[in-house]
Amino acid sequence: MSPFVRKVLTASGATAVQIADKTGGKYRIVEHLGSAHTPEDLAALVEAGKAKLRDPGQATLDFDTADKPRVASAVVKSSRSGLLIDTIRTVYERLGFDIIDDEAFFQLVAARLVEPTSKSDSVRVLDELGVDVVHRNTFLNSLVRAKDRDYRAQIAEKCFAHSVATTGISLLLYDVTTLYFEAEKEDALRQVGYSKERRVDPQIVVGLLVDRTGFPLEIGCFEGAKAETHTIIPVIKAFQDRHGVTDMVVGADAGMLSAKNLKELDDAGLRFIVGSRQTKAPHDLATHFRWNGEYTDDGQIIDTITPKGVKRLDPERVKKRREPVWSAEEHPDAWRVVWQYRRKRAMRDEQTLNLQRNRALAIIDGDKPAKKARFVKVTDEEKAFDEKAYERAMKLTGFKGYVTNIPVGTMPAAEVIGSYHDLWQVEQSFRMSKTDLRARPIFHRKRDAIEAHLTVVFTALAVSRFMQAATGASLKKIITSLRPLREFTGRVGGQDITFTPEVPRAVENMLQALEKS
Template identity: 65%
Template structure:
């Protein structure tokens, strides 16, 4: 007798499915396929058994028959449930569930998974297995972002999260700016052609981002595209103070934020600052060192001195050997300056200078067309190598300066340097917002839509930073790892069965790390 399928009730109440054969009145179990605990599992096991029994039998489709053959499993839906759950978990952990708006969540989720247009984000959501909201709902959501103060709520939640995670310490804040350009030729009150490191002539806006020492976003603001970067820091800091009632904090920014007016305004607001200095200030700030020690430095050497705010330094200061110790009462026209020498930085600077010297020499020799090149000086029609400028630059290799209004008694030089080096977190956040979150180019036209877009990017950035902080994985790696792991709903024999994905070891470790991070 040919093998057949047999269903048997087990002691536990499950239904075992077996392939059996009967010979000479004796039933022999050829294969135990498994035990089912509900109708869907039973249908799946019966389908497996049917396929095994008829493995070599071609299927026959009857005339007029359309669709799926009886007994064939049909995939009804697929969901990247793990990925969605991980994002929703972070969303709640950050307190963003205070905004009860599924459209807003879907826009942030799409921005995290696959940055694209608002219209195409509906495709991304559908591919994740969620039911996407309608496009008109998306448009209304952008309006709600402004009307209902979503950014204020997100910023407040971010502050409370950082306050909790840092034990109430938000004393060190990092600030930087970037530009977002628009694919249009038309300027308006916000989108202006301005300075672009990429030499673009598209209208743009300037975006300022304030983060904590770990890179978690706290405040975002946008300004006219032709607004100088140095004019953005004060409004962002004041908005943060007014929103959260924070008075005492240290603001860290790079040399681009260094303007006499900025530093004076921050100081008069009762805030402390640490900003990068420009290497051209070194000859003046380190005049004493060069007078008494020459250009010799040891790796890691730190010189704690002063830098003049706007007036010229006293030419007689080099007559004494000791560096001045900055005191605001004693030095009202100066700030504290900390300079450090690094052998690694010196090697990098030396390589850069060598390349610049070679380019300059090529211009002087006529091997390259004449243009504005460092270390080339022109007298009349004659170009020559500017040996004096090159020598001055070579004397300053390896030096990095920091300007602050914090006394040495409050913050040692090493801590000033370490605090400034935390600035890479905000730079990393901007890189993430431009690449992983694709904050640009953006196609919105109205100011409210642009602000709503930045709110979505700001929110997505906060979720991304949280996931990264708890797992040690980049956002891109998390998405690439979780998105393909799909839960599948199968219809089989009139029953629906949910099939879970197999979890690789590295993903299991990721999920464990995210769970531990609670």
């Protein structure tokens, strides 16, 4: 039977693509082309196999002699996704990560980028790519070395140097996420807590500090039950201690808004921009509402002050139409707060409030099971709709606040808002770590191993953010474009010859962009 392209489902869920033939009812693998994990991968590998079958020169080469034609067999000895692995290694070295003289660590990072899986299964991934894979035990030993030799500190130093040389660290962004474990029992680190994925498994809380482009600078690991507000200061201080940085702005969402956090950031000489809670708007905007009623222009910005703690601001201030201009000296009990009204945001807020209103009414009417819900007021075991709370919430739709300790002379209100909106970069980095890099679930048990795993993920995130920034393409697009382009080494007439793949124009442009970056 003539050779044909064969697709086989593997134990990992991938589809292996092979050139095979069938003799005497048995399949014989002529060549393994690779494993596909997406429809794009599969189509590319199948087409590569068909092309090899259509081109007889890939199987045999003819050599004419003076006497008579002689046919020499061409045997494929190996194949390799050279462009992909070499590209990852080049970026890894360009970032200076090769300061860590540990090939096993590099291979773990490369496997995490190409096909995130367990440490054991990384051997398969790398073998399919044509890498000279280290032993599985060497991977495990590398995780021990990562902790003992503090690989994370060395990687963080290089990340810092890259950010300073490119984007700069004038604005840093912070956020947290949770990573769960396939485990039944809790321990000192892996604990059940508030899960962003609404799971009840033991988890850890991970804090990530990035620059304004989303390039990672520091990562922290905390107990699963630890409150988000208690994570930002340790990560910021670790970053400061590591690099001796004092002059920077830290951006974080409203989840980090606590009087203690803001005071500690201010005491450390750091400037911050933190999202405010909408419930603070009536008091902060009392002057605006007094003189303008409920009308606000679309895009209008109100630069005013907000109390640092529970102490209220002077109620007499509303008698002056002009909002106070914040300074640390004149307002020791207040922070600067910038509020902006957007009609588009108001429409979204109103839709959300109406959904909450309908839910509350359904609970009051008994159409939905009784549970805690907004706008449900309980008095003497009687449920009623809280009309006043609903009206107050509707009045505030469209407003978003930003608390800061940066004077208006240093940063105008519009720039405060723009800087805060860069927070989507850290959110994107977390999405990448959970999807493209699959930081979770985690199968390690001991804290040292978990920390080492996060160091691998942190390093892979830095490599991927570099590649994405240079090419403008997603990590998935980069991997699926380069992975099928394999180089083949074969023996023809007693000589080893390597055949390089034909590189499509789009991939050439991608590689050129990486070279120029």
